[in-house]
Amino acid sequence: MNINKMLGFVVGAVFCLLSVTSYAKNVDNMALTGLKGTQNTTFKRLEGNYVYVDFWASWCGPCKKSFPFMVELQNTFKNDNFKIVAISVDEEKSDAIEFLNNNVTNFDLYLDVDGVIANQFQLPGMPTSYLIDPNGKIISKHVGFHKESKQTILAELNSIFTK
Amino acid sequence: MKKVLICFILLNISACTSVKPWQKGNLAKKEMAWEPDGMQSAMNSQVYASKEASRGGYGSAGGGCGCN
Numbered sequence: 001m002n003i004n005k006m007l008g009f010v011v012g013a014v015f016c017l018l019s020v021t022s023y024a025k026n027v028d029n030m031a032l033t034g035l036k037g038t039q040n041t042t043f044k045r046l047e048g049n050y051v052y053v054d055f056w057a058s059w060c061g062p063c064k065k066s067f068p069f070m071v072e073l074q075n076t077f078k079n080d081n082f083k084i085v086a087i088s089v090d091e092e093k094s095d096a097i098e099f100l101n102n103n104v105t106n107f108d109l110y111l112d113v114d115g116v117i118a119n120q121f122q123l124p125g126m127p128t129s130y131l132i133d134p135n136g137k138i139i140s141k142h143v144g145f146h147k148e149s150k151q152t153i154l155a156e157l158n159s160i161f162t163k
Numbered sequence: 164m165k166k167v168l169i170c171f172i173l174l175n176i177s178a179c180t181s182v183k184p185w186q187k188g189n190l191a192k193k194e195m196a197w198e199p200d201g202m203q204s205a206m207n208s209q210v211y212a213s214k215e216a217s218r219g220g221y222g223s224a225g226g227g228c229g230c231n
Binding site: 057058060090095112115118119124126144 | 192229
């Protein structure tokens with residue numbers, strides 16, 4: 001591999017790293033519109049906790065499957081500084097409400113009708129979840145929801161909270 | 164050079180755009196699927212095969228939210 005290709009690779013890697021961390025900085029003051037009894041807030045106010053941000057939608061089948069898992073996660077780590085933030089990207093609030101009426105939740109729910117927050121995170125797919133540390137830095141990202149996703153996410157959280 | 168410039172301009176005025184993953188709600192609707200009713204589709208295929216004494220030559224991919 002010649003030096004130019006190596007240099008290009010290093011620059012690309014640095015750029016990717018910076019762009020992931022810059023998303024967390026850019027969303028700090030972004031408003032989160034509460035849904036179904038959740039108060040409006042901002043990402044900045046969530047600092048100090050490990051935050052599991054999950055983007056979902058009523059039309060997304062895998063999202064529906066992920067909800068019982070998120071309920072389980074919140075119950076498992078409720079005594080730790082861990083919060084789940086589930087953000088709906090439904091364009092109609094009524095669709096999100098109807099979905100929530102048919103699914104049990106025990107975590108904070110928010111709405112991003114215009115996709116402003118989704119666009120800031122540049123979601124690669126649906127659903128997508130991010131684990132953010134107390135300083136607001138994204139630790140990991142999970143695209144889609146599969147059987148393997150549960151084990152991976154649980155392992156990550158266990159490694160953080162059972163140190 | 165002129166050809167490159169023309170290609171560049173044509174590409175940029177194109178009406179094509181990419182749909183973001185969080186904007187695919189409409190694509191996930193039942194009516195957007197090629198075959199919204201699986202059982203109806205199976206029955207139609209069976210009737211067609213019976214009448215034509217042949218089967219196949221149909222089917223396509225597309226639609227859906229692209230989730231997972």
